[in-house]
Amino acid sequence: MKNGTKNGTRRTTLTLPINALIAAERIAEKRKVTLSVVVSEALEKNLHAEADAKREIERRMQAFEAGRRAFAGLTDEEMFLLDGVIMEPTDE
Amino acid sequence: MASYAQRHLVHVSAITVMERMRGFALSMQREAPGQREHLALRRQHYRDSLGVVRPVDAAVALYAGELSALLPQPPTPPKRSHRALESRQDRLFRWRCDILIAATALVAAMPLIHNNPRDFETIRMAIETSPERFPTLGPLNLVSVLRLAV
Numbered sequence: 001m002k003n004g005t006k007n008g009t010r011r012t013t014l015t016l017p018i019n020a021l022i023a024a025e026r027i028a029e030k031r032k033v034t035l036s037v038v039v040s041e042a043l044e045k046n047l048h049a050e051a052d053a054k055r056e057i058e059r060r061m062q063a064f065e066a067g068r069r070a071f072a073g074l075t076d077e078e079m080f081l082l083d084g085v086i087m088e089p090t091d092e
Numbered sequence: 093m094a095s096y097a098q099r100h101l102v103h104v105s106a107i108t109v110m111e112r113m114r115g116f117a118l119s120m121q122r123e124a125p126g127q128r129e130h131l132a133l134r135r136q137h138y139r140d141s142l143g144v145v146r147p148v149d150a151a152v153a154l155y156a157g158e159l160s161a162l163l164p165q166p167p168t169p170p171k172r173s174h175r176a177l178e179s180r181q182d183r184l185f186r187w188r189c190d191i192l193i194a195a196t197a198l199v200a201a202m203p204l205i206h207n208n209p210r211d212f213e214t215i216r217m218a219i220e221t222s223p224e225r226f227p228t229l230g231p232l233n234l235v236s237v238l239r240l241a242v
Contacts, residue, residue, distance in 0.1 A: 057098055060143070064097040067141030070134045080171065081119050083207070084111035084186050087176035 014039075093240045102205070103144040105196040107189050112138060146196050156195035158225045159215060160188060167214040191215065194232060203233040205240065 016024075016039075028038045071079065080087065096102075116135040120128045148156070166187035170178035178186075190208065194215040197204035206212045216232045223230065 056101075060097055060101065061094070063102075063141045063143055064094055065141075066137045070137035070141060077173070078119065082112055082115035084115060084189060085171050085178055086118065086182045087171060087173060087178045090172075090175055090177045 009036075093237070096240050101143055103146050103200065103202060104142055105193045106145050106147050107192045107196070109142065109145055111186075111189055146200060148192055148196065149199075151199045152192065152195045155198055155226060155229065156188075156192045159191045159195060159218060162218045162222060162225070163187075163191070163214060166211065168210050187211065198226065198229050198232050201229075203235045205235045205237055207237045209234075209236060 024038045024042070025035055028035045031038070071082065074082070077087075113135070116131060116138070120131045120135075123131060146152075166183055170180055170183040172178065190211050194204060194212060198219065204212060212232075212234050216234055219226050219230045219232050
């Protein structure tokens with residue numbers, strides 16, 4: 001045991017909203033697990049969601065930058081063609 | 093536009109992808125062989141930029157059919173510039189692509205980001221004035237790309 005840790009866990013004291021605590025206790029009772037299990041699962045899930053959201057924003061910005069590079073600096077005529085407008089020379 | 097892309101997952105119609113890829117392919121055909129690399133790189137950037145690509149499924153086809161019957165002809169004439177002209181056939185093809193893109197956004201209940209206000213406004217109005225032909229769908233929300241650029 002180092003710094004009070006045991007099997008990758010550490011005892012601590014938290015102050016939680018009463019409603020959230022009551023809900024967590026009910027889940028623990030229903031699933032026949034400890035309150036610590038329910039709270040740590042919820043915490044891990046939230047932390048993963050936050051990391052996923054951050055990765056998603058990075059992915060979106062990379063996609064946006066790729067889109068900008070695809071069309072940056074094109075002339076109107078070149079952009080027409082990429083917009084699906086196909087113009088042929090006239091004899092006029 | 094960047095902040096919009098950061099806040100929203102942008103979906104793209106498969107029809108838009110087809111139009112763009114056709115544009116890249118035609119541009120590359122028109123370039124001399126040695127000049128094609130920059131277009132190939134741009135095309136790769138475009139492919140990298142694609143998020144969710146929405147297919148033309150049965151519902152999209154059904155409502156695109158309704159719209160095509162309501163609006164058989166494009167509301168604006170073929171494009172023309174100083175010495176070049178779009179054929180009527182190409183204009184009609186582009187109009188039907190716009191109808192499929194609008195139907196995709198309508199079915200997905202997502203706002204449609206566009207750079208073609210006259211065509212898409214015509215489609216939006218047709219949906220609004222014939223709601224019985226688009227039950228449980230609509231309105232079609234349009235967002236101009238120019239507004240996002242501000």
